[in-house]
Amino acid sequence: MHVVIVGSGIAGLTAALHAHEAGEHVTIVTKTALGDGCTPLAQGGVAGVYGPGDSRERHAADTMDAGAGLSDPAAVDVLVRDGAERIAELIARGVAFDRSPDGELLLGREAAHSRARIVHSGGDATGAAIARALVAAVRGTTITIIEQAFLVDLLVTEGAVHGIRLLRDGVESELQADAVVLASGGAGQLYAHTTNPLGATGDGIAAAIRAGARVDDLEFVQFHPTVLASGPAFLISEAVRGEGATLVDDDGRRFVFDSHPDGELAPRDVVARAIARRSAAQGGPVRLDATALGADRLRERFPTIDRVTRARGFDWSVEPIPVTPAAHYLMGGVTTDLHGRTNLRGLFAVGEVARTGVHGANRLASNSLLEGAVFGARAAAALSAPWPAVADGQVPSATVPRLASDRDVDGTASVFTRATLQQLMWDEVGLLRTTRGLEHARGLLRAWRAGAPAPASAAEHEDANLLLLADATATAALTRSVGVGAHHLEAPELERV
Secondary structure, three states: OOEEEEOHHHHHHHHHHHHHHOOOEEEEOOOOOOOOOOOHHHHHHHHOOOOOOOOOHHHHHHHHHOOOOOOOHHHHHHHHHHHHHHHHHHOOOOOOEEEOOOOOOOOEOOOOOOOOOOOOOOOOOOHHHHHHHHHHHHOOOEEEEEOOHHHHHHHEEOEEEEEEEEEEEEEEEEEEEOEEOOOOOOHHHHHEOOOOOOOOOOOOHHHHHHHHHOOEEOOOEEHHHHHHOOOOOOOOHHHHHOOOEEEOOOOOHHHHHOOOOOHHHHHHHHHHHHHHHHHHHHHHOOEEEEEHHHOOOOOOOHHHHHHHHHHOOOOOOOOEEEEEEEEEOOOOOOEOOOEEEEOOEEEEEEEEEEEEOOOOOOOOOOOOOHHHHHHHHHOOOOOOOOOOOOOOOOOOOOOOOOOOOHHHOOOOOOOOHHHHHHHEEEEEOOOOOOOOOEEEEEHHHHHHHOOOOOOOOOHHHHHHHHHHHHHHHHHHHOOOOOOEEEHHHHHHHHHOO
């Protein structure tokens, strides 16, 4: 069997290695270089159950709570049940997780976790360590690697996927496959402020939509609460608050307790909204106060953050640093079963591109790397299994917009650029949403889509994908008329006029 895997983060690389070890012929197609993307940028760690005082049941309960009750219990059970094996596998492949002097794994705590259960590598460089190890493992095999190749579309015949169309060096070509695994990441570039790299333009989700795959939960976009509010977006790991740092306003008050009894360790959506509101009220960013941890502890535990903040002129051991929220993670995506299978025969999706049901309305911190490893391995194991009848006959989700006629376009469109789209999404389909704002955004987006020329270059394909996903996201947000989790609807009296 020839398996094409699109993407090379933790989910794609795990799927590739497992498929190769099972004897499949594997080709990895990646947009930039092997191992690039969001995985190497992940400062947070990998959640799991490692020691006494914790249990899979507790981890599952925390995941469900963070997901506002919308997580799929079966998917969560898979995540916490398979997690220990995947973490052991990462260690076996060379990921050196941080340990105490006696050799025990060091466990950290992040928001909405009831226990310290998160392992890190290099303090705040976990993703980079994982990416290095998995890339080295892949390069040590006969897996075919195609870099700098853009996914244009999926090849589909009678509801079955049999390959992909690529754009490389300005030339389109087709790559046939018996199965395609999408592992192409999320769509953080929908927003003006994001922790995601420039390549996170939702190409896999958009291609799946065009092919007729089901998507769900696109309205659930997670905004990381703490990005350094100075210079290019740089994430300040939630683990800093887990270690005891606090969020304070201009008066030095810990304002997040006004929104949740857990304060800084409340779920991410709660903390991000509290920061957004307080920043607007005081006319400037709030601050993260980590001074109580001391210079030595900050340098040892968070070496990357310590280096970058100092390079930008902040000594966070003696002064609080300014922070702001930014788009971080997409909980929705291409809908899959518990083995990564979609409603299109031969198409799998794993990692952030997928909607497995694990995250519900709000992802629990440090579950994303775990999900990529767990479901990447499960998809590879299901490659040769019979395609289940239950996956057939699904229809594209109602969250996917179709431009059937001019009547679908309302309003007068301004000039479309990627920057105008990103600002529109930030303003109207971001942290604090209103029905009026969502309707305004959808009208503009559909006008832009209706007037957009056929894409030719990779950048034009990215813009087309962002337009499609922005429309789908705004539509999904309007369809879910009750606010929950990361989809927050302001009260009618707060709607902008």
